[in-house]
Amino acid sequence: MRPTLQTVADAVGVSRSTVSNAYSRPDQLSADLRDRILTAAAGLGYAGPDPTARSLRRRRAGAIGVLFTAKLSYAFTDPYAVQFLRGLASSAEQGRTGLLLLPLSMDDExxxxxxxxxxxVDGFCVYCLPDWHPALAALEARGLPVVAGQKRPGSQASFVGIDEAAATRAAGEHLVALGHRRLAVVGEYFTVAQSTGPVTIKSPGDVAYYTDRERLRGYQEALAEGGVPWSSVATVNVARNGRAEGAAAAAYLLDRAPRPTAIAALSDILALGVLDAVRARGLRPGHDVSVVGFDDIPDATTEGLTTVHQPAAERGRRSGLLLLDPPTDPADRSVVLPTTLVVRATSGPAPS
Structure with missing residues (x-):
């Protein structure tokens, strides 16, 4: 039979709790007694207390579940995700807690x-989930603490994020001030279908994903104030947040007549792809076509990309702190971090 804690206790002539302390609280035992227990355990083939059972007794798993709708490799290759997870990991380390990365399917419920x-896990951090994803209902059913970067009606989740609409409103006002009147927007979750191509968005409110909906709303408000109707704005959805997808989306826009004088991408990764497509056609970013991104990842500086800076690592850090040590006052469970429009070489006056 498989050896147990009691098997080791009987072999050494001590209590079960003493054997348990040899693994979890070694400072409670003399070095000699602990060595005798571990030696006996090794001889019996006992590997130690079952971690799942131990977590149930303590009512603490010692891990945060991180949810995002992408392959696991995305967490290590997307620059914004890397920064966010680094901040989250710093809080987890401080709380002696691990991270469990949970990529979720978009195709199989x-x-x-x-x-x-x-x-x-002890709780969940929602990195990226569109409003229609079935995992959201499962989260509510688990009843564990949740911190999200998106706000949803009726949700009890804590919030750590930014004012998405205010951020893009600043970017839109910048483009309008430069004289741009033919604009386009590229983003990932404009529709439920994961495909790359033009889509018709009569109103930002029709988009069923909080982040994109709010970012589109910011652009809509800025353009309306500048006399640019939303109906004139071209919108292209991408299958995933990738550089190649950004270039493919830009192709729909740049190969039409008249082409837009400015393209706003809702992430820097997509914006870098747009820049690739602009240059591939012999056009000059910031002169022939202005390009604006969102996030301010390190490559944005290298490429001279005008973008919205948001504190990715701090967003992750504050998410972890709020999850591991939630304040008693519900009003303190919502954290809005600042953003800044960073103007670089890829935005300039609209060509005459």
């Missing part, structure tokens, strides 16, 4: 919900 239902 059962596979989309299973990671949430099966995760042995």
């Amino acid at each position: 059962e596979a989309a919900v299973a990671p949430v239902n099966d995760a042995v």
Whole structure:
């Protein structure tokens, strides 16, 4: 039979709690006694207390579940995700807690919900989930603490994020002030379908994803104030947040007549792809076509990309702190961090 804590206790002639202390609280035992217990355990083939059972007894799993709708490699390759996770990890380390990365399917409902239902965690950090994703209902059913970067009606989740609309409103006002009247916007979750191509968005309110909806609303407000009707703005959806997808989306816009004089991408990764497409056609960013991104990842500086800076690492750090040590006052469970428009070489006056 498989050896247990009691098997080791009987072999050494001590109590179960003493054997348990040899693994979890070694400072409570003399070095000699602990060595005798570990030696006996090794001889019996006992590997130590079951971590799942131990977490149930303590009512603490020692891990935060991080949810995002992408492959696991995305967490290590997307510059914004890397910064966010670095900030989250710093809080987790401080709280002696680990991170469990949970990529969720967008195609299979059962596979989309299973990671949430099966995760042995103390709470969840929602990195990126569109409003229609079935995992959101599973989160509510688990009843564990949740911190999200998106606001949803009726949700009890804490919030750590930015004023998305105010951020893009500043970018839109910048483009309008430069004389741009033919604009386009590129983003990932404009529709439920994961495909790259033009889409018709009669109003930002029709977009069922909080982040994109708010960023579009900011642009709409800035353009309306400048006398540019929303109906004149071209919008292109991408299948995923990737540089190649940004270039493919820009192709729809740049190969039409008249082409837009400015393209706003809702992430820097997409904006870098737009720049690739602009240059591939012999056009000059900031002269023939202005390009604006969002996030201010390191490559944005290298490329001279005009973008909205948001504190990615701080956003992750504050998310972890709020999850591990939630304030008693619900009013303190919403944190709005500042953003800044960073003007660089890729935006300039509209060509005459």
